[in-house]
Amino acid sequence: MAATKKSSAGTSAKSAGRSRGAAKTAAPAIAEFDKDQELHAYREMLLIRRFEEKAGQLYGMGLIGGFCHLYIGQEAVVVGLQIAKKDGDQMITGYRDHGHMLAMDLDPKGVMAELTGRRGGLSKGKGGSMHMFSKEKHFYGGHGIVGAQVSLGTGIGFANKYRENGNVAMAFFGDGASNQGQVYESFNMAELWKLPVIYVIENNKYGMGTSVARASANTDLSQRGSSFGIQGEQVDGMDVRAVAAAGEKALEWCRSGKGPYILEMITYRYRGHSMSDPAKYRSKDEVQKMRTEHDPIEQVRARLIEKKWATEDELKAIDKDVRAVVAEAAEFAQTDPEPDPSELYTDILL
Amino acid sequence: MPIDILMPALSPTMEEGKLAKWLKAEGDTVSAGDVIAEIETDKATMEVEAVDEGTLGKILVPEGTDAVKVNEKIAILLGEGEDASAIDAAASAPAPAVAPAPAAESPAAAAPVPAAPAASKPADDPEIPAGTAMKSSTVREALRDAMAEEMRRDPDVFVMGEEVAEYQGAYKITQGLLDEFSAKRVIDTPITEHGFAGLGVGAAMAGLKPIVEFMTFNFAMQAIDQIINSAAKTLYMSGGQMGAPIVFRGPNGAAARVGAQHSQDYASWYAHVPGLKVIQPYSAADAKGLLKAAIRDPNPVIFLENEILYGHSFEIPDMDDFVLPIGKAKVEREGTDVTLVSWGIGMTYTMKAVDELAGMGISAEVINLRTIRPLDIDTVIASVQKTGRIVTIEEAFPMCSVSSEIACQVQEKAFDYLDAPVLRVTGKDVPMPYAANLEKLALPNVQEVIDAVKAVTYTA
Numbered sequence: 001m002a003a004t005k006k007s008s009a010g011t012s013a014k015s016a017g018r019s020r021g022a023a024k025t026a027a028p029a030i031a032e033f034d035k036d037q038e039l040h041a042y043r044e045m046l047l048i049r050r051f052e053e054k055a056g057q058l059y060g061m062g063l064i065g066g067f068c069h070l071y072i073g074q075e076a077v078v079v080g081l082q083i084a085k086k087d088g089d090q091m092i093t094g095y096r097d098h099g100h101m102l103a104m105d106l107d108p109k110g111v112m113a114e115l116t117g118r119r120g121g122l123s124k125g126k127g128g129s130m131h132m133f134s135k136e137k138h139f140y141g142g143h144g145i146v147g148a149q150v151s152l153g154t155g156i157g158f159a160n161k162y163r164e165n166g167n168v169a170m171a172f173f174g175d176g177a178s179n180q181g182q183v184y185e186s187f188n189m190a191e192l193w194k195l196p197v198i199y200v201i202e203n204n205k206y207g208m209g210t211s212v213a214r215a216s217a218n219t220d221l222s223q224r225g226s227s228f229g230i231q232g233e234q235v236d237g238m239d240v241r242a243v244a245a246a247g248e249k250a251l252e253w254c255r256s257g258k259g260p261y262i263l264e265m266i267t268y269r270y271r272g273h274s275m276s277d278p279a280k281y282r283s284k285d286e287v288q289k290m291r292t293e294h295d296p297i298e299q300v301r302a303r304l305i306e307k308k309w310a311t312e313d314e315l316k317a318i319d320k321d322v323r324a325v326v327a328e329a330a331e332f333a334q335t336d337p338e339p340d341p342s343e344l345y346t347d348i349l350l
Numbered sequence: 351m352p353i354d355i356l357m358p359a360l361s362p363t364m365e366e367g368k369l370a371k372w373l374k375a376e377g378d379t380v381s382a383g384d385v386i387a388e389i390e391t392d393k394a395t396m397e398v399e400a401v402d403e404g405t406l407g408k409i410l411v412p413e414g415t416d417a418v419k420v421n422e423k424i425a426i427l428l429g430e431g432e433d434a435s436a437i438d439a440a441a442s443a444p445a446p447a448v449a450p451a452p453a454a455e456s457p458a459a460a461a462p463v464p465a466a467p468a469a470s471k472p473a474d475d476p477e478i479p480a481g482t483a484m485k486s487s488t489v490r491e492a493l494r495d496a497m498a499e500e501m502r503r504d505p506d507v508f509v510m511g512e513e514v515a516e517y518q519g520a521y522k523i524t525q526g527l528l529d530e531f532s533a534k535r536v537i538d539t540p541i542t543e544h545g546f547a548g549l550g551v552g553a554a555m556a557g558l559k560p561i562v563e564f565m566t567f568n569f570a571m572q573a574i575d576q577i578i579n580s581a582a583k584t585l586y587m588s589g590g591q592m593g594a595p596i597v598f599r600g601p602n603g604a605a606a607r608v609g610a611q612h613s614q615d616y617a618s619w620y621a622h623v624p625g626l627k628v629i630q631p632y633s634a635a636d637a638k639g640l641l642k643a644a645i646r647d648p649n650p651v652i653f654l655e656n657e658i659l660y661g662h663s664f665e666i667p668d669m670d671d672f673v674l675p676i677g678k679a680k681v682e683r684e685g686t687d688v689t690l691v692s693w694g695i696g697m698t699y700t701m702k703a704v705d706e707l708a709g710m711g712i713s714a715e716v717i718n719l720r721t722i723r724p725l726d727i728d729t730v731i732a733s734v735q736k737t738g739r740i741v742t743i744e745e746a747f748p749m750c751s752v753s754s755e756i757a758c759q760v761q762e763k764a765f766d767y768l769d770a771p772v773l774r775v776t777g778k779d780v781p782m783p784y785a786a787n788l789e790k791l792a793l794p795n796v797q798e799v800i801d802a803v804k805a806v807t808y809t810a
Contacts, residue, residue: 090556124589131587140555140592145579151545152580155552162508162534162558182576185545192540347590348624350648 030236031245035309041083041240042300043318045075048099049297050319050326051108052271055098055115059275063334064115067144068129071099073270076296077202078103080243081170084251088165092140092153093172095130096202096269100172104139106132112329118336125339126347138167147180149173150199154186157197157260168196168254176207178221184228187260191228194259198250199225201264202237208273209281222264230260237265238294268294352436353402355425357411357418360389360396362606363658365420367391372413378406380427387413387424392490392661393522404429408437470683470704470714477639477674484665489631492638492666493523493599493655497561499671500645501531504559507645510537510546511563511600520565521601521660547573547598551580554594554650561645564600567616567654574619581650582625597644599653602630603695603745604782606658607789613782615746617694620652621723621755627676628722630654630694634664636720639674647676654722656695679726681733685715688803689733691756692743693719696794699775700743703799710800712807722752727759734760738769739806743799748776770806775799 033041052070059068071078074096081091082103093100101111106122114121115129122132130144140156143149153171160167177183178201190197201221205212212219222232231253235246243265250261268290272279279287304310310318360367368390374380380400387398407428411418418424426437474480487495501507508531513520515528515538528536539546543564550560564570570577577598585593604613620628627649631637637655644651666672682697683704692700697718704714715733719726734740740760742753753774760772778792804810 092552122589123587123591126589127587131584133584133588133592135592140552141584141588143580145575148548148576148580151548151576152552152555154545155549155554156556157552158549159553159556159558162553182544182548185540185542186549188540188542189545189549347586347588349627350585350590350593 030239030242031248033241033244035307037083038300038304038309039318041076041079042297042304042315043322044079044082044103045240045297045300046319046322047108047325048072048075048079048102050322051102051112051329052098054326054330055112056271056275058112058116058330058333064129065117066128067095068115068275069096069273070269070271070275071096073290073296074202074204074237074267075099076240076243077200077237077265077267078172080240081200081247083240083244084247085168085170086251088138088167089251090138090140090153090156090160090167090169091172092149092156092169093142094146094149094174094177095142095144096174097130097132097142101132101134101139101142104134104137106134106137106139108325108329109332112333113336116333116336117338118333119339119343120332120336124343124347126343147173147177147182150177150180150183151186153199154190154195154197157190157195157254158193160196161193166255168198168251170198170200172200172202174207175201175203175205175212175221176210176215178203178224179207179215183224187225187228187230190260191225191230194257196254196257197260198247198254199230199260199262201262202267203264204267204269206269206273206281209277209279211281220264222262225260225262230262232262232264234264234266237267238290238296239299240296351429352407352432353404353427353429354423355386355400355427357420357422357424358389358398359420360391361393362608363661364391365661366417367420369411369413369415369418369424370395372409374406376406376409380404380406389418392488400427402427402429404432407432407434470685470708470716473681473684475635475680477678477680478635478667478669478672483668485668486663487634487638487666488661488663489634489637489655490521490523490660492634492664493641494525494527496638496641497524497645498527498530500642501527501535504645506557507559507561508535508537509561509563510539510550512539512541512565514538514563519563521657523655523660524563543569543572544576548576548580550596550598551576551594551650554581554596555584555592559595559645561597561599564598566612566657567600567602568612568614570598570600570616577620577626577650577652578623582623585649586625593648594650595648597641597647597651597653599641599644600655601657601660602654603656604658604777604789604793607784607786609784610781615654615694615744615777616652617654617722617744617746618750618752618755620654621725621752625650626723627651628654629676629720630722631720632659632692632694632697632718633666634662635666635672636674636680636718638666639672640676640720642671642673643676646673651676654694659695659698674720677721677724677726679729680718680720681715681729682718683714683716685713685737687713687737688739688741688807689715689717689730689737690741690743690799690803691717691719691730693722693752694744696744699794699796699799702796703803706796706800707803710809712803712809714803725755725759727756727763730756730760731764734764735767738767739803740768741773741775741799741802741806743775743794745777745793748774748779751776770808773802773806775802
């Protein structure tokens with residue numbers, strides 16, 4: 001990667017980070033998935049990929065407005081953690097949130113209809129791309145202010161501990177948000193009070209157009225908790241098995257009362273920061289290299305074929321199913337009516 | 351020459367205290383730095399150290415004396431070679447001139463008393479059942495009792511903030527809560543407003559009911575993004591699925607002599623934002639009944655207290671569960687000639703002015719807003735329809751103030767009833783100065799209220 005001094009995504013986590021201080025822990029060995037897990041991961045990641053491609057298309061048609069941040073390239077991060085988590089564990093993230101919603105089993109029709117601002121959207125069309133929530137599915141949003149979800153997620157962890165419910169909150173944020181002050185205020189309280197929170201830093205190399213190396217004095221973001229004594233590690237965020245293994249370890253750490261944990265997921269977004277970003281701050285070669293050599297979905301696909309756990313035809317059938325789900329969501333999102341004007345004044349106060 | 355030992359001021363707002371204990375007796379030798387006495391303020395017990403050395407000649411205020419005014423002579427220190435004969439002369443000398451007490455306010459001119467004063471009539475509070483026994487309570491005690499009662503009632507309620515637990519509250523509002531509710535529910539935070547405000551909102555989204563204390567609302571500026579963007583807007587952005595039942599509370603507005611960064615009233619800032627409720631209590635009953643309501647409310651509530659009012663005592667209903675409705679103003683005095691609308695500490699000027707005005711033959715109706723958002727404009731309009739004149743009184747800056755909003759709504763809704771322009775008595779449009787005289791000028795005063803009433807009633 002020309003733009004950063006960092007190790008590139010897809011290299012092993014062991015070579016990616018310099019060991020520094022007691023807070024550094026080695027990434028666990030990559031867990032081998034069984035056939036069902038590989039097929040599950042393949043389908044889930046493919047759903048996010050196809051959904052986001054469709055969202056990009058609808059945006060181009062003017063059906064989605066405002067900001068729209070696509071998750072393409074980063075699918076393994078949220079799917080790996082979804083595989084690792086237990087029922088009741090919560091997720092909260094920033095504005096690049098469509099993938100998290102789909103992984104947390106929110107209805108694709110509701111997500112897409114929210115993107116198009118329709119009454120069947122998960123927030124009745126009043127939230128938009130960055131603001132969807134489901135208490136029932138333990139998904140706490142979709143937050144548009146960079147870094148705010150880190151304090152909020154810490155509060156969800158606080159509530160878990162207060163209620164002694166054994167759940168763990170996962171607060172996702174990017175390399176850009178990792179420079180916000182409230183992240184460190186949150187780290188301090190989380191470690192001080194041993195809150196069950198995993199801080200998942202999705203390091204996709206660029207905070208909008210600024211590379212990590214141009215924004216961060218220390219580019220090893222897994223060590224951002226070291227002054228608080230928070231354990232952290234870098235994980236190959238393009239390999240869903242590595243993510244799941246690291247997630248399981250971190251979840252166990254939090255669940256056993258040891259306090260928070262930091263997972264820096266080394267990942268990559270193929271698209272621009274948002275739909276209006278031409279991404280001129282990086283080369284086409286850099287993107288192409290990631291797509292061809294480290295694509296999270298292709299990695300699973302290759303293993304499925306190699307191990308003869310699926311034929312090309314079977315994988316095509318999965319793709320067809322996923323495309324049908326996405327097509328149905330897109331169709332609903334275009335035909336569902338806009339919110340009733342009376343909705344303007346509802347949901348302001350309870 | 352014997353040295354007078356004076357009752358010290360131990361906080362920016364202290365006006366008097368209790369001389370709890372003498373640690374030196376008459377005849378004892380005292381060195382500079384020796385602890386000679388303990389003084390209890392309404393916030394804390396403080397030790398008084400000797401500034402000069404000598405012999406404690408005479409104790410003028412015995413231990414156990416309540417309500418000793420700041421700067422009152424409490425003892426006399428004899429220097430080397432002096433004996434008791436010097437004491438009589440010293441004790442009879444007048445106390446040295448002291449700076450004027452910041453809260454003291456007196457009318458500039460005594461008004462002639464008319465033959466038949468048009469007194470305003472104290473109004474009953476319709477929220478208090480007739481015949482309810484009343485008891486005296488400070489605003490401080492009322493706030494503490496409100497939290498304690500709600501914490502007993504609902505295990506999901508907890509309080510967090512700087513110094514709320516072991517220190518018993520920077521202003522002693524949370525006194526005793528740690529003992530009763532343990533460190534699980536009374537939580538000392540690091541000095542990290544942005545972080546703990548966000549943490550509180552997250553906990554509220556997850557279903558708990560946090561009371562987040564800001565040591566003052568000036569510090570909430572560091573946290574305002576979480577209050578506005580996370581607490582206030584999430585219910586709407588989620589289509590009604592996820593709200594934040596949280597109370598942000600603490601002292602707001604000017605205390606005394608603490609300068610510009612610690613002296614600002616944020617009522618209009620928060621009142622601007624849909625998705626918040628904003629309460630600014632005046633009396634102990636307001637504080638108790640509305641804080642209990644705020645804690646039970648499923649929405650984010652901004653509860654703006656005032657440090658100077660903390661020590662003020664009021665009659666409060668002696669009831670098991672006294673809860674006031676949010677969004678309902680209280681008519682404090684019934685009158686016919688002019689409507690005075692105020693809230694929070696603005697009410698102190700207003701109530702003093704009303705008595706002066708009565709002496710001048712002007713019958714003022716006083717509305718204590720209690721809640722800023724939702725604004726009970728109906729009560730204001732009904733009064734203006736009766737009086738035809740309105741003056742608003744608050745300590746905040748005038749630009750885009752709550753007063754501005756009231757003035758706008760009154761002309762929209764009662765234009766034809768107005769016999770005079772709507773006037774505002776506010777803090778001046780300047781950062782709060784430190785110097786005592788300038789600070790006094792920057793704040794509203796009773797005479798300004800009287801002058802405004804004279805202007806709208808066209809009386810000389």
